[in-house]
Amino acid sequence: MFTGIVEELGDIVAVEPLADAARLTIRGKLVTSDARHGDSIAVNGVCLTVVDVVDGDSFTTDVMGETLKRSSIGTLDQGAKVNLERAAAVDSRLGGHIVQGHVDGTGVIVSRDPQENWEVVRVSVPDGLARYIVEKGSITIDGISLTVSGIGAETEGEPGHLDWLEVSLIPTTRELTTLGSAPVGTTVNLEVDIIAKYVERLMQRG
Missing domain, CATH: 2.40.30.20 (Elongation Factor Tu (Ef-tu); domain 3)
Known part of the structure; x- marks a missing residue:
């Protein structure tokens, strides 16, 4: 873990x-x-x-x-x-969220919007992962624990349809990770919050 x-x-x-x-x-x-x-x-x-x-x-x-x-x-x-x-040590603080290191899919960086003290990065969402992604929820991008700051769709679709998510990078994340300098068009690994998948499974069995 x-x-x-x-x-x-x-x-x-x-x-x-x-x-x-x-x-x-x-x-x-x-x-x-x-x-x-x-x-x-x-x-x-x-x-x-x-x-x-x-x-x-x-x-x-x-x-x-x-x-x-x-x-x-x-x-x-x-x-x-x-x-x-x-891997996390059992006696250490959980600074991010629970990450398994099991990639659920890949997305592509579609835009970058730099601000004075942060940068908003938009990443495409592959089919099948949208239902696990919520605004203000957790997402792992290339191994980085991040908070989803925005979600949306380019076109009208089925309820819950999602084309992209956004994350906001603070200066430390920009400086110390690959996501800080990855150009538009870069493929990135995505891992959704494991809790969302467990909840879905329990609801299906209920």
Whole structure:
């Protein structure tokens, strides 16, 4: 489990294609400092398992084909910046919200609206996720715990139809995460609030 509070920006050192998979080498001095084989580290919001620690500041991880297809991890090249977070410790504060590191889908940054002290970023919402997204609710974008500041649809559709969501980035988020500099057109990983999915499941059974 994670909290969506990014600990550091890492770098993709190498990408090794495998049969229906890929092995990534990722540099992140902080998250690697106490990493061991089998530990979980969220990379752009995707929970990945440490295979080896390299030179004390990097780790390797294997990404299976399903993850490559369902997330933006498969589009990363050598030199790309990534958001990194170690698994939450049971004795630490939950600074964000409950994040599993299981990507529900991907969206695309469709606009950026910089203000004096913050920036509003609009992201497209894929079919099937709209019902889990509410204004002022939680959303994870590329591993970052954020509050949904706005929702909307470009055209009239069915009740509850949703084309986009907006989040507002404070200076710290802009400076310390990939979302701060990601251009319009960038594909991002989305994970909705797990509580919403549990509530839906319970209502269906009731």
